[in-house]
Amino acid sequence: MRYLPIDSNLFIENRKRFCDRIKRCSLAVFHSNDIMPTNADGTMPFRQNSDLFYLSGIDQEESILLIYPEAKDARNREILFLRETNDHILTWEGYKLTKEQAYEISGIKSIYWITEFKQVFNSLMAEVEHIYVNTNEHIRADVEVESRDARFIKYCKEKYPAHQYERSAPVMHYLRAIKSEIEIELIKKACNITEMAFRRLLKFIKPGVMEYEIEAEIYHEFLKHRSRGPAYSSIIASGANACILHYVDNNRECKEGDLILMDFGAEYANYASDLTRTVPVNGTFTKRQREVYNSVLQVMKTAKNMLVPGNTLDQYHVFVGTVMQNELIKLGLLNESDVKNQDPEKPLYKKYFMHGTSHFLGLDVHDVGNKYRPFEAGMVFTCEPGIYIREEGIGIRLENDILVTANGPVDLMQDIPLEPDDIERLMKE
Known part of the structure; x- marks a missing residue:
């Protein structure tokens, strides 16, 4: 792996926490992800199953983890199964993990x-009553490809129909929502790499540059600092493209007078960062661009202060919507009397701000977690308000990653330039 070794105590403690939340006389099984095919004999880059990595740190294909806390033989309480290597595999694929x-x-x-x-x-199934199987239950997931876990569940239920089957997902969602100190440091590392990429871009962006050239600069900086690459597909959206929320074509020329919205983040040791910045292609905001930018920035600053223990995502998003509504009135985009008479179920601000403000962040960029669970110290969220004015060709989103603590929110990206004056100054250097 490119990343530096991780303290094994992270994974030891994660397994202990998992064992504390499952039923007695239970065996849990976690499989690695597949190496996915493209065409002919091509394959996609391997990305480990987040739950298996969280519990073991093993970042290799064809791996299985068994957890059986009450096994009478202590050697069976935690077991790893790995792909055995040989000279042929070494020659064609490279080194695989040894047992040591x-x-x-x-x-x-x-x-x-x-x-x-x-x-x-x-042999272990003869001893247990419950078996915990792993499934992808993320609320945004559209699962069409059958995973190794899914194939195993089919096999297991056919061979062992009388056991009680349990879901690992609710337990993993609960545990992974709270980040340990080691995890927070890994996310900080990803954020630091992202910062270096953004500062590089401020010196590179100018009229005539292609969106994909900006994306190439990001990749260069990520790979240079031990990142495998982006934590998600980078959005490099200039001009009206910024009003397309998931624009990833990144093939347009950046033109004089345009803004460019860039949503990207480095992955480090499987942990994600998630940044969005919007800057003027020529290095100077127009009066209107700065006006809209400052409104988004004000919403961001207000929203960030609401990421505190005890709040919930639903309450938070209602509050942020009210703040955004007021900014849109100031910008002349909403009429105050229309707002007073709006349908509460269809608030008018959503014409210009149609997505949520925050999501969990961790091993996945849209990390697992229960939206109804009150915020707790150790949770990490994005904070990403935006205003998209299609008729003006203006799309502005700003985003930082925020750690919830007992003493208030901690901005993990606080050193990444954000104020419009700072953006203009750095682009002119």
Whole structure:
């Protein structure tokens, strides 16, 4: 892996927390992701299953983790299964983890080759009553491709129909929502790499540059600092493209007088960062652009201060909507009397600000977590208000990553330039 070694205590503690929340006499199984095909014999870059990584730190394909807290034989309480290497694999694919290396990463002592899985698993199933299986239950997920976990569930239910099946997802969503100190440092590292990329862009952007050239500068800075690359598909949207929320074509020329909205973030050790900045292509905001920018910035600053323990996403988004509504009235985009008579279920501000302000951030850019759970110290959220005026060709979004603490919100991107005067100054240097 490109990233530096992670303290194995992170994964040891994560497994302990998982064991504390499952039923007695239970066995839990987590599979790695597949290496996904493209065409012919091509494959996509491998990305580990976030739950398996969270519990083990193992970042390799064809891996399985078993957790059986009450096993009478202590050696069976945590077991890793890995792909056994050979000279052919070494020649064609490179090094795979040894058992000793896997122990150093995960803190798990019992490690077998994956060819031994069914025999070991069958013997343990004779002892347990419940089996926890892993599923992708993210509320935004549109699951069409069958995963290794999904194939295993089919196999398991056919072979062991009398066991009680439980879902790991609710437990993992609960645990992963609160970040440990080690996790926070990894997210900070991702944010720092993202900062370096943004500062590089401020010196690069000018009229005539193509959106994809800006994306190339981002990749260069990410890879240079041990990131595997972007945590998600980068949005580099100049001019009217900024009003397309998930614009990823990144193929237009940046023109004099345009704004450019850039939504990107580095991944580091599988942890995501998520930044959005909107800057003038020529280095100077017009009066109207600055006016709209300052409104978005005001909403962002107000919203950030609401990311405190005890609040909830629903309450938070209602409050932010009210703040945004007032800014849109000041900008002349909404009429105050129309707002007073609006349908509360269809607030008028959503014409110009149609997405949510925050989402969980962690091992996934849209990380798992329960939207009804009150905010707690250790949660990390994005804060990303925006105003999109299609008829004016103006789209402005600003976004930082915020850590919830008992002493108030901590902005993990506080050193990344945000004020319009700072943006203009740095672009002119």
